Amino acid sequence: MSLFIRRPTLLCWLCQSRAFSASYRRLVEQVAKSNPKPPVNAPKVVPPSPLTDAPRSYGKRVEEFTPTPLSRPIGLPYPPQVGQNTEKNKISRPYFRDWGNLQFHKGKTFIAPPRLFKGDLSLFFPNLYGRTLLKTDKEPRDTTPVLRGRVSVVSVFSSLWAENQCNSFVSKESNPAVEQIIAGSGDRAQHVRVNIEEDPLKAFLVRLWIGKLRQQLGERNYERYFLVRKGVSDEVRENIGLLNSKVGYTYLLDPDCRxxxxxxxxSEDHEREGLVKGLQWLLLDGNPDTKK
Incomplete structure (x- = not known):
């Protein structure tokens, strides 16, 4: 009889215990929600990119656009590797498709930053794949082996107009100090040209002029000129700011391809001066104090 008398008491105690456990868990969850703790590796707040509103051939129509200085590093978050972005990669949108946007305006996409970005915060220039001016090797090559280990001024263009814009940063006539610094660097610095010609006819015409290009650039620069046909994906363009086929782009890379x-x-006066100072800093292995 004593067993049957104690059983309801035992069941009642178990129900109370379960009810307390459930209500306690709910109370803990409510307290946690009202007092959230930040994760240990919480990412820092990243300011908006100055390229967010820049016109794109595949984006919304932009009637007016005023370029602003780069407020943060641009580039890919991973280092370039040989074999990336080769001609076998598919391209989602043709670079020369005209959507009637300001994409084909011949002005600036962005203004150069006032000083170098810090090395540990800087992002990477992609590997690209194209034919060079070398006579002994007519097969396409990767850009990364040429860029890695040297300070590089990289001109990226897709037309004569855009190439002349790049030359305004680096040519002997517009900015002779760049050529002088490179010539006196003992092969620690270089000027690399990347001509992106995805249109078959235009690429064919460029190949017809290879002999003249060799004469203009000299044998030392044969391996530093790339005719890129394919592999420049939307991801690459978005990350390095290569948004306008009518505009030339000039990049300064450190030996790690950042x-x-x-x-x-x-170029503008302050941009030419900034390129010269940045080139000098990198050759001195400097990392100037900057709030970037």
Whole structure:
């Protein structure tokens, strides 16, 4: 009889215990929600990119656009590797498709930053794949082996107009100090040209002029000129700011292929000076104090 008398008491105690456990868990969850703790590796707040509102051939129509200085590093979050972005990669949108946007305006996409970006915060220039001016090797090559280990001024263009814009940053006539610094660097610095010609006819015409290009650039620069036909994906364009086929882009890379400085369109006085100072800093293995 004593067993049957104690059983209801035992069941009642178990119900109370379960009810308390459930209500306690709910109370803990409510307290946690009202007092959230930040995760240990919470990402820092990243300011908006100055390229967010820049016109794109595949984006919304932009009637007016005023370029602003780069407020943060641009580039890919991973280092370039040989074999990336080769001609076998598919392209989702043709680079020369005209959507009637300001994409084809011949001005600037962005203004160069006032100083170098810090090395540990800078992002990477992609590997690209194209034919060079070398006579002994007519097969396409990767850009990364040429860029890695040297300070590089990289001109990226897709037309004569855009190439002239790049030249306004680096040519002997517009900015002779760049050529002088490179010539006196003991092969620690270089100028690399990347001509993106995805249109078959235009690429064919460029190949017809290869002999003249060789004469203009000299044998030392044969391996530093790339005719890129394919592999420049939307991801690459978005990350390095290569948004306008009518505009030339100029990048300053450190030996790890990080983009430490970049300019677009025709150069301005302060941009030419910034490129020269940045080139000098990188050759001195410097990392200037900057709030970037």
């Amino acid at each position: 983009i430490r400085w970049a300019g677009s369109g025709p």
